[in-house]
Amino acid sequence: xxxxxxxxxxxxxxxxxxxDAGERASFEAHLxxxxxxxxxxxxxxxxLVSQLAYLAPEAAPSDMLKGxxxxxxxxxxxxxxxxxxxxxxxxxPVWLWAGVAALLLLSAYSEWTxxxxxxxxxxxxxxxxxxxxxxxxxxxxxxxxxxxxxxxTDPASVKIRDPKNPQLEAMWHSSLxxxxxxxxxxxxxxxxxxxxxxxxxxxxxxxxxxxxxRPDAEGKFVLLVANPPEVMTETKALAITEEPEGGSPQPTSxxxxxxxxx
Amino acid sequence: xxxSALLSPANPEVSPDATLVSRLLQKDVSAxxxxxxxxxxxxxxxxxxxxxxxxxxxxxVQDVFLQLWRHAERYDESRxxxxxxxxxxxxxxxxxxxxxxxxxxxxxxxxxxxxxxVIAGPPEFEKQLDEKRRAEKARTLMSSLNPQQxxxxxxxxxxxxxxxxxxxxxxxxxxxxxxxxxxxxxxxxEGLQATT
Numbered sequence: 001x002x003x004x005x006x007x008x009x010x011x012x013x014x015x016x017x018x019x020d021a022g023e024r025a026s027f028e029a030h031l032x033x034x035x036x037x038x039x040x041x042x043x044x045x046x047x048l049v050s051q052l053a054y055l056a057p058e059a060a061p062s063d064m065l066k067g068x069x070x071x072x073x074x075x076x077x078x079x080x081x082x083x084x085x086x087x088x089x090x091x092x093p094v095w096l097w098a099g100v101a102a103l104l105l106l107s108a109y110s111e112w113t114x115x116x117x118x119x120x121x122x123x124x125x126x127x128x129x130x131x132x133x134x135x136x137x138x139x140x141x142x143x144x145x146x147x148x149x150x151x152x153t154d155p156a157s158v159k160i161r162d163p164k165n166p167q168l169e170a171m172w173h174s175s176l177x178x179x180x181x182x183x184x185x186x187x188x189x190x191x192x193x194x195x196x197x198x199x200x201x202x203x204x205x206x207x208x209x210x211x212x213x214r215p216d217a218e219g220k221f222v223l224l225v226a227n228p229p230e231v232m233t234e235t236k237a238l239a240i241t242e243e244p245e246g247g248s249p250q251p252t253s254x255x256x257x258x259x260x261x262x
Numbered sequence: 263x264x265x266s267a268l269l270s271p272a273n274p275e276v277s278p279d280a281t282l283v284s285r286l287l288q289k290d291v292s293a294x295x296x297x298x299x300x301x302x303x304x305x306x307x308x309x310x311x312x313x314x315x316x317x318x319x320x321x322x323v324q325d326v327f328l329q330l331w332r333h334a335e336r337y338d339e340s341r342x343x344x345x346x347x348x349x350x351x352x353x354x355x356x357x358x359x360x361x362x363x364x365x366x367x368x369x370x371x372x373x374x375x376x377x378x379x380v381i382a383g384p385p386e387f388e389k390q391l392d393e394k395r396r397a398e399k400a401r402t403l404m405s406s407l408n409p410q411q412x413x414x415x416x417x418x419x420x421x422x423x424x425x426x427x428x429x430x431x432x433x434x435x436x437x438x439x440x441x442x443x444x445x446x447x448x449x450x451x452e453g454l455q456a457t458t
Contacts, residue, residue, distance in 0.1 A: 012447040013425065013440065017357075018418040020426050043342075048451050050346030052419045053353065054397035055404055056311035058303040065306075065320045066298060070291070073331050077289045 003030065004038055011038070015045035016052075148224050151179045160238055160259035167219075168240060168257040174232050178210075178225040180240075185219040191245040196223065197255070198230045199237040207239065212247040235261055279344035286334035294331050301345065302327070304397075305352045312356040312420050322359055326352045357422040403453035404446075410434070411442040418443060 007027050013019050014027055031039055092100075151157050151173045160170035170180045180196060188194060196210035208229040215221045228235075240257040241248075279300070285293035305326060310319040330337075330348065337347055404412055410432065417423045417431060429439040 009440075009444060012444050013418075016415075016418045016443065016447070017422060018425050018428070018443060020424045045447075046350070047342070047346055048447055048454075049419065050350055051396065051400045051450065051454070052404075052415065053304065053308045053346075053349040054400040055416070056304075056308040056420070058307040058397075059310050060303055061306040061320055061323055062316075065324060066302070069298065069324055069327055070295060072328065073291055073294050076331065077291050080289045 004035060007038055008041075011041045011045040012048065015042055015049040144224055144226075147176055147226065148179050148222065151176050151224075158232065158261060160261060162257045162259045165257045168259070170238050170259055172228075172232050172238075172261070176226070178228055178238070180213070180221075180223040180225070180238075182213075182215055182221045183219060185215045185221070187215060187217075187219065188242045192242050193245055193247065194221075194240050194256075195243040195247045195251075196225065197239040197241065197251060198228060198235050199239055199258075200230060201234055201236040207251055209247060209249055212243065212245075232261065237261060277339070277344065280339040283330075283334050283337050283339070283344060286331060294327075297330070298327055301348055304345070305348065308349055309352050309356040312353065312360055312422075318359060318363075319356070322352070322355050326355055353419075360422060399454060400450070403450050406453070407446050407449065411446040414439050414442040415446050 007030055010019060010023060010027050014024065019027065027038075031042070151171050154173055154176070157171040157173040157176075160172060162168060167184050168180070168182045170178055172178045178196075182194075185194075191214075193212040193214045195212045197207040198210060199205070199207050210229055211223055211225055213221045213223040237258055237260040239251070239255040239259075241251045241253045241255050243252055279297065282293040282297045282300075286297075302323065306319060306323050309322045309326075310316065313319045313322065326348070329351070337344060404415070407415070414428050414432065414434075417428045418425075423431065425436055425439050425443070428434075428443075429436045432439065434442075
């Protein structure tokens with residue numbers, strides 16, 4: 001005898017609720033153990049028992065009962081409906097929040113990108129301006145170097161020397177200017193500088209002040225005077241004096257170098 | 263043809279009750295009213311038969327339909343037809359009330375369930391019957407049982423008595439009562455099959 005056989009006659013009574021406590025507990029333990037055959041049989045028996053409801057004659061409940069029920073149900077439905085619009089008004093749909101968040105993020109990212117871009121542009125412009133200035137400086141230096149080289153090598157230039165001080169030498173080109181070079185010169189004391197003077201041919205003419213220069217640590221310098229204050233034909237000699245920083249309107253010391261133009 | 267295809271039900275297997283119950287999930291008051299109008303007489307008749315008091319019966323019926331309205335999701339059409347489910351719910355509620363009144367609740371409180379258990383769908387022969395025909399058939403078949411047998415089943419179904427209590431009430435041996443009830447239900451089952 002299988003374990004189900006002892007319960008086979010209990011299906012209908014169990015569905016009906018007529019089993020006594022001991023039988024019911026025993027059968028429920030069997031069902032709880034997972035017997036699908038008995039479980040299906042009980043479901044069928046429950047349907048059969050449900051048909052017993054038709055033995056009760058139908059009867060009409062009072063209209064008041066329906067009235068009370070409908071009143072309660074409508075109130076429930078109205079409360080449920082009232083909650084929905086509130087939620088719809090107060091709670092923006094998730095997708096809309098997501099859209100707004102995405103827009104805010106995009107906007108913030110765009111602003112950040114814009115700031116970064118402007119910063120990059122400013123830095124690039126500054127670098128470009130610096131490079132441009134550097135190039136202009138280099139071009140100017142190159143131009144000066146070319147000019148110096150031309151003055152120094154052009155046969156038309158006039159070499160000016162002072163036999164007493166051969167460390168200094170000048171070359172004057174009538175149209176390009178004067179290049180004054182020095183080597184192994186003693187450094188002027190303090191911040192003092194060497195200043196070039198043009199001594200005019202005219203009698204009583206005062207020395208014309210020109211540029212100043214301070215030799216480097218090795219006593220060397222190259223000074224280009226692109227626009228001398230006097231023309232070569234009107235100049236008798238060039239002279240160098242030691243002057244305070246910034247130069248002087250007229251010599252304040254004895255010239256250390258005087259080169260005459262022949 | 264196309265129009266008729268559109269107008270025809272998408273799933274003829276879905277019962278009107280199941281459709282109405284599904285509308286309860288959207289708090290459709292109209293669907294509730296239709297369900298009430300369709301089944302309140304059967305539910306009230308059953309509950310009144312068990313409780314025998316109009317006021318108490320109406321309270322239970324109100325409770326049953328409010329539970330249906332507020333917890334419609336508890337009915338699963340795939341696990342059985344609606345009407346037996348609703349009537350089983352009504353019977354359980356009515357018997358609970360009866361037991362409270364008679365102080366016999368202790369005896370069956372473990373067995374009484376808040377909601378009806380799974381109920382198998384009607385056999386194929388029953389699917390085509392409407393509720394009225396089904397009620398008539400059940401009544402006819404029950405009236406064909408001998409009075410003692412019918413009385414034993416009624417005591418179990420409408421008063422929630424157990425075999426032993428019925429035996430005591432009828433002054434009959436326990437085994438006899440068990441046989442009456444089981445054989446009576448099997449005859450009912452056979453009768454429902456035979457009369458289709």
